[in-house]
Amino acid sequence: MEMGISLNIYQTTGFAIIILLIGRFLRKKVSFFQKFAIPAPVIGGLIFAIINTTLRMTGTLNIEFDSTLQEFFMVLFFTSIGFNASIMVLKKGGKKVVIFLGVAVLLCILQNAVAVGLSGVVGMDPKLALMTGSTPMTGGHGTAAAMAKEVEGAGIQGAEAMAIAAATFGLIAGSLMGGPVGNWLITKNNLLTEKLKEQRGDPDVDESLIKEEKLPLDGGRIAMALFMLLIAIGVGTYLTNLLNYLLKLVMPLGKFPIYIGPIIVGIILRNVSEGKKNFVPIEEVQVIGDAALNVFLAMALMSVRLWELAAVAGPMVVLLLGQALLMVLFAMLITYNLMGRNYDAAVMAAGHCGFGLGATPNGVANMDSVCDKFVYSKLAFFVIPIVGGMFIDLFNVFIITFFLNIV
Structure with missing residues (x-):
């Protein structure tokens, strides 16, 4: 007889933190996890999801979690x-930041187009196929877990x-592909010689935009950051409801996820705050957001139903290989050409490659690898963190929402 354990809201949260801390410990101890920048909650x-799946499939134990939080x-x-x-920041970042943001947005659109296009080939629901598009690739595990929740809510199992599987594949594939792509472009086009001959040096960039400032711990700023986030959520959910009402007038089955409104209110508060007023402590907001992401991911991943992958394993491989091929071709033909056809x-x-299939740290690691072999690129290490850390997730959420509403 199968035993069952049901964890309430408090026990689930505490258990998720334990899972997160175990992940942090293993990340420090296992070089593979460090090399591919696998997040601790992942x-x-x-690991727990695999254990939980084994217990469930063998009829040993069934664990249920309360996902309220x-x-x-x-x-x-x-x-x-x-x-x-x-x-x-976007204005001060300069022309190259704007161009690369456009390039990154174009990749998001193509990743979803490829996913939807291949869904017909492999006989898969296009909404499910979108879980291999920009959701896990450019978006990473955070966006993947959140958007999959929306798709599962629409009754599509296995999303x-x-x-999550696609996001993990992306982290590894993007890390493996980036170095060879950069190396091939540089050697084939003799870009190193051109770079070394440059007399003007690297373009001027405002490195203060990506500089991490060490601020003293301030309880008032932390509290204000939390207050701003909660205000944005409270007001933003009303905005989400309004947007959904307006959307249904033109698209009866369309729906924006609950966090669209809070994101928009957050954008407004950030940009109203900048300048002389500056009443939003951005660094503290980011710290709270990162902590929330870690807890959310731990809670989401420990309850992933891996057994549902069995039915879509074959088609998923085709979809993931399609995304990998798209990324290689896009990096060599689009990113390289539109960003200037030079060493940078x-x-x-x-x-x-690392950023478009995994996460910004993976992209930075790829650039580190290339620059260790050749020479440093000041421009590349300026542009990628700004677009990856500040802007692309925002654009990606709206792109994914659009695709989910039209397929």
């Missing part, structure tokens, strides 16, 4: 993304397991 969560932490994280979107562009192409 490590701990997936999971949505709260998810909305808290996405609201912090809104606060990252600074119009002032969460597929999105080649380094950014390498970074885009």
Whole structure:
């Protein structure tokens, strides 16, 4: 007879933190996790999900979690993304930042188009196939877990397991592909010689935009950051309801996720705050958002139903290989050409592989690898963190929402 354990809201949250801390411990001890920048909640969560799946499939134990707070932490994280979107930073970043943002947005659109296009080939529901598009690729595990929740809510089983598996694949594939792509572009086009001959040096960039400032711990700023996030969530949910009402007038089956409104309110508060007023402590908002993401991911991943992957394993492989091929071709033909067809562009192409299939840290790691072999690219290490850390998640959420509403 199968035993069952049901954890309430408090026990589920505490258990998720334990899973997160185990993931952090393993990340420090296992070089594989460090090399591919696998997040701690992903490590701990997936290990437990495998154990939980084994217990369930063998009829040994069935564990049920209360996911009430999971949505709260998810909305808290996405609201912090809104606060990252600074119009002032985008203006000060210069032309290359704007161009690369456009390139990254184009990749998001193509990733979803490829997913939907291949869904017909492999005979899969296009909404489920979208869980291999920009949701897990450019979006990473955070966006994957959140968007999959929306798809699962629409009655499509296996979305969460597929999105998490795809995001993990993306982290590894993007890290493996970036170095070779950058190396090939540089050697084939003799870009190193051109770079070394440059007399003008690197373009001027305002490195203060990506500089991490060490501020003293301030309880008042932390409290204000939390207050701003909660205000954005409270007001933003009303905005989400209004947007959904207006959307249904033109698209009866359309629906925006709950966090769209809070993201928009976060954008407004951030940009109203900038300048002389500056009443939103952005660094503290980001810290709270990162903490919320970690807890949300741990809660989401430890309850992933991996057994649902069995039915879609074959088609999923085709979809993931399609995304990997798209990323390689896009980096070499689009990113490299639009970013200037020079050494800096080649380094950014390498970074885009890690960033476009995994996460910004993976992109930076790819660029580190390329620059260790050749020479440093000041421009690449300026552009990628700004777009990856401040803007692309925001655009990606709206792109994914659009695709989910039209397929």
